Amino acid sequence: MSFAFDAPRTKRFKALVRQYPDRRSLALPLLHMAQDQEGHISRDVLLALAEMLKISPAELFDTVSFYSMFNLEPKGKYLLQVCQTLSCSLAGADLVVDHIGAKFKLKPGETTADGRFTLLKVECLGSCGTAPVVQINDDYYEKMTVDKVGRVLEKLS
Amino acid sequence: MPLLKIDHQELEVAAGSQVLEAALAAGIEIPHYCYHPALSVVGSCRMCIVEVEGMPKLQTACSTPIGELPADRKVDGKYDMVVHTESEKVVAARKLMLEFLLLNHPLDCPVCDQAGECFLQDYSFKYGSAHSRFIEEKRVRPAEDLGSGVAINHDRCIMCTRCVRFTREITGTDELFVMDRGYSNRIAVFDGLPLDNPLAGNVADICPVGALLLKDYMHTTRVWHLSHTESVCNECASGCSITVDARDNKIYRIISRENPQANGYFICDYGRYSFHKYADSPLTRPLQRTKDGWEMIDWDTAYRQVLEQVQATGGKGAVRALASPTFPNEPNFVLGQFMARLSDRKNIALLPTLKEDDQEFPGGFRISGEKGGNLRGVQAMVPGLAAAMKSLMRGEPGVLIALDGDGRAHLTGELKRLLELVAFKVVVASMPSDLTAQADLVLPVATPYAREGTMTNDKGLVQWLQPALHPAGEVRPDWQVIAELGQLLTGEGHLYTCAGDVTWKINQTTPGYSQITRFRLGRTGQLSGSEAA
Numbered sequence: 001m002s003f004a005f006d007a008p009r010t011k012r013f014k015a016l017v018r019q020y021p022d023r024r025s026l027a028l029p030l031l032h033m034a035q036d037q038e039g040h041i042s043r044d045v046l047l048a049l050a051e052m053l054k055i056s057p058a059e060l061f062d063t064v065s066f067y068s069m070f071n072l073e074p075k076g077k078y079l080l081q082v083c084q085t086l087s088c089s090l091a092g093a094d095l096v097v098d099h100i101g102a103k104f105k106l107k108p109g110e111t112t113a114d115g116r117f118t119l120l121k122v123e124c125l126g127s128c129g130t131a132p133v134v135q136i137n138d139d140y141y142e143k144m145t146v147d148k149v150g151r152v153l154e155k156l157s
Numbered sequence: 158m159p160l161l162k163i164d165h166q167e168l169e170v171a172a173g174s175q176v177l178e179a180a181l182a183a184g185i186e187i188p189h190y191c192y193h194p195a196l197s198v199v200g201s202c203r204m205c206i207v208e209v210e211g212m213p214k215l216q217t218a219c220s221t222p223i224g225e226l227p228a229d230r231k232v233d234g235k236y237d238m239v240v241h242t243e244s245e246k247v248v249a250a251r252k253l254m255l256e257f258l259l260l261n262h263p264l265d266c267p268v269c270d271q272a273g274e275c276f277l278q279d280y281s282f283k284y285g286s287a288h289s290r291f292i293e294e295k296r297v298r299p300a301e302d303l304g305s306g307v308a309i310n311h312d313r314c315i316m317c318t319r320c321v322r323f324t325r326e327i328t329g330t331d332e333l334f335v336m337d338r339g340y341s342n343r344i345a346v347f348d349g350l351p352l353d354n355p356l357a358g359n360v361a362d363i364c365p366v367g368a369l370l371l372k373d374y375m376h377t378t379r380v381w382h383l384s385h386t387e388s389v390c391n392e393c394a395s396g397c398s399i400t401v402d403a404r405d406n407k408i409y410r411i412i413s414r415e416n417p418q419a420n421g422y423f424i425c426d427y428g429r430y431s432f433h434k435y436a437d438s439p440l441t442r443p444l445q446r447t448k449d450g451w452e453m454i455d456w457d458t459a460y461r462q463v464l465e466q467v468q469a470t471g472g473k474g475a476v477r478a479l480a481s482p483t484f485p486n487e488p489n490f491v492l493g494q495f496m497a498r499l500s501d502r503k504n505i506a507l508l509p510t511l512k513e514d515d516q517e518f519p520g521g522f523r524i525s526g527e528k529g530g531n532l533r534g535v536q537a538m539v540p541g542l543a544a545a546m547k548s549l550m551r552g553e554p555g556v557l558i559a560l561d562g563d564g565r566a567h568l569t570g571e572l573k574r575l576l577e578l579v580a581f582k583v584v585v586a587s588m589p590s591d592l593t594a595q596a597d598l599v600l601p602v603a604t605p606y607a608r609e610g611t612m613t614n615d616k617g618l619v620q621w622l623q624p625a626l627h628p629a630g631e632v633r634p635d636w637q638v639i640a641e642l643g644q645l646l647t648g649e650g651h652l653y654t655c656a657g658d659v660t661w662k663i664n665q666t667t668p669g670y671s672q673i674t675r676f677r678l679g680r681t682g683q684l685s686g687s688e689a690a
């Protein structure tokens with residue numbers, strides 16, 4: 001299974017190449033685009049991107065593994081990331097995690113059998129003022145309570 | 158030039174040089190891990206911290222450049238920078254850094270191969286604390302094989318990234334990287350792309366701790382039992398400086414020895430592991446071919462045979478010789494001398510040796526494709542030495558005296574024809590080889606790492622070959638065997654007392670070698686003169 005960008009992303013790649021001083025500095029934008037398209041960064045993605053960036057797969061993986069927002073394993077359609085840092089914890093993030101866990105029979109780090117939900121506990125999402133926060137894919141759900149998260153999940157499932 | 162005061166010493170240094178570089182050049186040791194003179198500076202280990210007057214915080218000596226201050230701002234009226242490497246603040250900070258580096262370290266020096274030459278051990282002993290305040294459970298990870306004979310013990314790694322920068326900057330192969338971050342980071346190779354380059358072994362040499370290890374050497378001995386012999390690799394014409402580590406007349410490993418005129422800081426893996434080739438069953442007694450194989454004889458019998466054969470097969474004028482670029486200058490020189498007396502050097506040619514393409518690396522290291530490591534030396538020792546063997550094909554079938562190629566002879570069509578043509582073949586060799594297989598008489602000499610003499614690399618650098626082993630059995634030094642043959646055949650000629658004696662004769666008679674003496678060569682060698690070319 002090899003990886004290639006789809007047509008719109010290929011166009012975007014070509015535009016980006018002109019904007020960056022050299023290929024290797026394009027690493028992060030390309031990784032985001034690839035994760036967008038594939039859902040996670042597989043070995044094939046790494047090999048293909050390394051070639052596009054003219055660096056070794058080792059050097060690219062160095063970067064990828066540094067950032068926690070790149071998924072190396074397939075994730076569910078909805079990625080539920082519950083902040084577990086201080087403010088969210090004090091404001092009841094554990095209750096939210098427990099609720100989601102009980103609802104889908106999941107432990108943090110796991111994905112439901114139907115591949116729809118992945119539950120993760122993550123470090124500070126940078127929104128302490130609206131704790132507790134749950135990030136579902138690219139959106140923040142703020143001041144979460146068990147009730148509120150229940151309603152959000154209802155809508156998704 | 159800026160004037161630097163470092164502790165109690167004043168140093169004039171080039172503007173722009175870093176404090177650590179300047180200190181090391183002046184012989185002042187500032188503890189460091191991530192800095193390596195051949196690699197880019199990352200300033201990540203924080204071991205080299207020093208106090209710089211006028212700067213509020215401690216600075217990393219490896220990445221603090223020294224500039225010139227305007228006259229009115231000089232410290233104490235004359236210094237451009239004043240550095241303290243042992244102040245209370247520095248000593249305290251170093252102690253903390255070491256405690257930090259040892260948080261998860263297994264403290265397993267008693268079973269670690271690096272013990273005895275480990276900078277973590279040395280600095281901990283000198284600057285560290287005997288106690289750690291870390292009471293949590295240590296992080297434990299299994300050791301891994303990284304490829305190319307290199308293994309990693311993650312628990313001992315201090316994350317200096319020397320190894321990563323080595324594969325990025327020196328070999329350009331880029332196999333190693335830092336995986337994950339923070340508490341879980343570790344040195345890794347990409348799944349399915351292991352360490353795979355001919356310089357890989359160097360990562361174990363430059364790893365300042367016992368994390369990267371050569372599987373070949375692992376758990377075989379303790380470093381304090383080894384004797385360290387400074388010598389030269391002769392596996393190719395790059396002529397790298399090496400240290401040969403041996404114990405009880407057995408080599409345990411070869412490591413690189415710094416030499417800016419030759420290899421810089423590194424060696425290749427062919428050279429590093431080459432001693433294995435010469436370890437198994439070297440020749441120990443003169444051998445004579447009989448109807449049913451080989452018979453061991455003594456030296457007198459062997460020499461008598463040579464003389465008889467010369468008389469029986471065309472006389473002294475028909476004696477041919479092959480000089481060998483895998484042998485030092487000394488035996489080749491003596492061979493050239495007596496062949497000059499026998500036949501005005503018409504009957505001596507060069508033993509062909511294997512040739513490949515040069516391998517060059519982005520960091521500047523080069524493995525020469527010329528596998529006869531002393532080619533340039535032999536050519537200087539025997540003036541007019543022809544690579545072609547045509548002149549040897551003429552005349553009556555006589556006796557051939559050949560220095561062996563130590564397994565690197567190239568049996569060209571021409572060489573094969575010569576071997577068929579001559580009536581009696583004497584091969585002076587250390588190991589059984591393609592050439593000895595065809596010999597009538599084999600005269601045993603020391604193996605490459607038991608030899609003494611000079612080698613000239615392809616840049617004309619002459620280095621002293623120091624024997625790391627005592628030859629076994631009745632083996633004689635190569636220069637001596639050739640000199641004895643010479644005396645036997647010419648009835649005259651000088652019998653030398655040691656290799657250095659021959660070197661002296663070379664010094665006296667060979668163009669370009671008038672500066673070369675045993676003692677002038679020192680540890681890193683001397684360039685032979687340009688008139689040699």
Ligand code: SF4
Nearest residue numbers: 314315317318320364
């Ligand atoms: S393995 Fe050795 S050289 Fe590599 S980062 Fe760790 S301590 Fe440094």
Ligand code: SF4
Nearest residue numbers: 390393396397425428
């Ligand atoms: S480059 Fe040549 S001389 Fe240097 S270590 Fe390798 S084989 Fe030996």
Ligand code: FES
Nearest residue numbers: 191200202203219
């Ligand atoms: S040697 Fe200076 S920070 Fe490592």
